[in-house]
Amino acid sequence: MSLFYLAAALFLLGTILLGLVRVLRGPGSGDRMLAAQLFGTTGVTILLLLSLALEASALVDVALVFALLAVVAAVAFVRQHGLPEPPDTPIHRQPPDTPGPERHHDDR
Amino acid sequence: MNALLVLFDLVLLAGIVGVAWRCLASTDLFRAVVLFITFGLLLALAWVRLEAPDIALAEAAIGAGITGALLLVTLERLRSIMAERRSGRPHSPPPDPTGPHALLRALHDPLPEHRTFLPALSFALVVGGLLVTALWHQPQSVGLEPVVDAHMDVSGVDHPITAVLLNFRAYDTFLELAIVLIALLGAWSLGRHDLIPARPAPGPILPGTLRLLVPVAVVTGVYVLWAGSHAPGGAFQAGAILGAAGILLVLARPRQLPMAPAGPLRLGISAGVALFLLVGLYGLAAGHGFLGYAEAWAYPLIILIEVAATLSIALTLVALFVAGRPAGDDT
Amino acid sequence: MIANALTVILILAGLVFFAAGTAGLLRFPDVYSRLHALTKADNVGLGLVILGLMFQAGGPADILKLLLIWVLVLAAGTTAAHMVAQRTWTHGEFESDR
Structure with missing residues (x-):
C-alpha cells in the first residue's frame, strides 16, 4: 500500500511542477495567486499521502497547519491595491496575446 | 519503494532548485513573491523527506502564514511609494541613495545579465567549494541520538x-x-x-x-x-x-x-x-x-x-x- | 481488504480531479474560468483523497482531524476564489505591476 501512496504523492508533485507554468506565464496576478492556492491544496494532499507512505503520523499536523493558514496569502493579496488606476481604465485591459506597452516581456 | 522514494526526492529537488532560480531571476516582483510561497511549500516537503517533521511544521506555519503575507504587504507599500514618485513632484529633491527608492531602482533596472553572470557564477562556485570541503572531512559519527535516547527518562518529556x-x-x-x-x-x-x-x-x-x-x-x-x-x-x-x-x-x-x-x-x-x-x-x-x-x-x-x-x-x-x-x- | 480497495479507488478518483484542476489551470482562457478548475481540485479532489484515507485512520480522532483539514481547505479555497475574483473584477485582469 505504501508504494501506492508514494506513487500518488509523486503524481501530485508532478502536477505542482506543471502548474508552475501558470505562475511563470501569468499573465495577471490573479492567475498566479490562484496557482499558489492550488499548490497549497495539493501540498496538503501530498503531506497526507506521505504520512501513510512513510508512517509518520506527525505529517497530518503539518498538513493541518498548511490547511489552516492557506488563506493568509490570499487575504494579503486582495488588500494590495497597487497603483491608483487612472479614471478611464477599462475593467479589462487588452488580452495577453496583443503585446501592450504595460506588459512584461521577461518570460525568457 | 526505495527507487520510487529516490525518484520523489529527485523531482522534489529539481522543483526546489527550479523554483528558487525562477524566483531570483524574475523581474516581476509579484511573480517572485508567488514563486517564493511555492518555494516554502516545497521546502516543507523537503524537511519531511529529511525526517525533520518539527522543522516542516515550523516551515508550514512561517512559510504559509507569515512570509507570504509579509512580502505581499511589502509589495503594496513599495507600489504606493512608486506611485508617489511617478505622479508629480517633479522638482522633488534627489532621492536618498540608501532609501526605498534606491532599492526600487535596483530592482527595476537590474544590471544586464552578461555583467552579473560571471561574478555570480564564481561566487556560487567558491561558496559551494567551501561547503563541500567543510562537509567532506566530517568524521564518521552516529551523532548524538544514542546519548539523547539514554537520557530521555530524566528529561521530563x-x-x-x-x-x-x-x-x-x-x-x-x-x-x-x-x-x-x-x-x-x-x-x-x-x-x-x-x-x-x-x-x-x-x-x-x-x-x-x-x-x-x-x-x-x-x-x-x-x-x-x-x-x-x-x-x-x-x-x-x-x-x-x-x-x-x-x-x-x-x-x-x-x-x-x-x-x-x-x-x-x-x-x-x-x-x-x-x-x-x-x-x-x-x-x-x-x-x-x-x-x-x-x-x-x-x-x-x-x-x-x-x-x-x-x-x-x-x-x-x-x-x-x-x-x-x-x-x-x-x- | 475491502477497505484497502476502497482507499485505492477513492484516491485514484481524487487524483483525476487534481489532474483536471491542473489541466484547467493551464488550458482555460481567462482567470474566471480558471477559478473553476481550482475549486474542483479543492472540493472534490482533496475530499475524495481524504475519504479514502479515512478507511486507513487509526481511530475517531484521526478521522475528525482529516475532516477538519478538509473543512479548512474548503473555507480557504472558497475565500481565496472570492478574493481573486473580486480583485480581478475591480482592478482588471492585466494590471501593471510596476
Whole structure:
C-alpha cells in the first residue's frame, strides 16, 4: 500500500511542477495567486499521502497547519491595491496575446 | 519503494532548485513573491523527506502564514511609494541613495545579465567549494541520538527534540528567544511606522471565514504546543501559528482597532525570555547549574517556559509584522 | 481488504480531479474560468483523497482531524476564489505591476 501512496504523492508533485507554468506565464496576478492556492491544496494532499507512505503520523499536523493558514496569502493579496488606476481604465485591459506597452516581456 | 522514494526526492529537488532560480531571476516582483510561497511549500516537503517533521511544521506555519503575507504587504507599500514618485513632484529633491527608492531602482533596472553572470557564477562556485570541503572531512559519527535516547527518562518529556531544546541544550533555545526579542527591539528602534490601513472587507465571505479560522487557529496553536511534549511541535511552531492568526486579523480587520496598550504588550513580548532566565537562575541557585532542572520539576518547568515562549513569539511576530513602536510611548 | 480497495479507488478518483484542476489551470482562457478548475481540485479532489484515507485512520480522532483539514481547505479555497475574483473584477485582469 505504501508504494501506492508514494506513487500518488509523486503524481501530485508532478502536477505542482506543471502548474508552475501558470505562475511563470501569468499573465495577471490573479492567475498566479490562484496557482499558489492550488499548490497549497495539493501540498496538503501530498503531506497526507506521505504520512501513510512513510508512517509518520506527525505529517497530518503539518498538513493541518498548511490547511489552516492557506488563506493568509490570499487575504494579503486582495488588500494590495497597487497603483491608483487612472479614471478611464477599462475593467479589462487588452488580452495577453496583443503585446501592450504595460506588459512584461521577461518570460525568457 | 526505495527507487520510487529516490525518484520523489529527485523531482522534489529539481522543483526546489527550479523554483528558487525562477524566483531570483524574475523581474516581476509579484511573480517572485508567488514563486517564493511555492518555494516554502516545497521546502516543507523537503524537511519531511529529511525526517525533520518539527522543522516542516515550523516551515508550514512561517512559510504559509507569515512570509507570504509579509512580502505581499511589502509589495503594496513599495507600489504606493512608486506611485508617489511617478505622479508629480517633479522638482522633488534627489532621492536618498540608501532609501526605498534606491532599492526600487535596483530592482527595476537590474544590471544586464552578461555583467552579473560571471561574478555570480564564481561566487556560487567558491561558496559551494567551501561547503563541500567543510562537509567532506566530517568524521564518521552516529551523532548524538544514542546519548539523547539514554537520557530521555530524566528529561521530563517524551519527544527527543523537545528534550534537547528545553532540557539538554536549553541555553540554545534561551538565546534563540533572546534573538527574537532583540530583532523586535531593533525594528522598534527604527522608529514609528504607519500601520497598514484597515480596508472594508469585499463581501461577507472574508468575515465569515475569519470567524471560523481564528478560533480553530487558537485551538491548533494550543494543540501543537501540547503535542510538543510527546510528538513534533512546541513553542516555536505554536507561536508561529498564533502569530499567523494575529496577522490574519491585522490584514482583514474592516476598521481601525485601538492599538495594544504599551505596558502589557511589552510584558507579553518579554515574558518568554524573562521567565526562562528566572528558571535558569533558580536552577543555578538550587545547585543544578544554569538552566538545569531538578528531575521531578522538569516537566512542569518546561511547560511553563513553553507557554510563556509561545505567547512571546506570537506577540513578537505580530509586532514585527505591524512594525513600529506601540503608540503612547515616546521615551 | 475491502477497505484497502476502497482507499485505492477513492484516491485514484481524487487524483483525476487534481489532474483536471491542473489541466484547467493551464488550458482555460481567462482567470474566471480558471477559478473553476481550482475549486474542483479543492472540493472534490482533496475530499475524495481524504475519504479514502479515512478507511486507513487509526481511530475517531484521526478521522475528525482529516475532516477538519478538509473543512479548512474548503473555507480557504472558497475565500481565496472570492478574493481573486473580486480583485480581478475591480482592478482588471492585466494590471501593471510596476
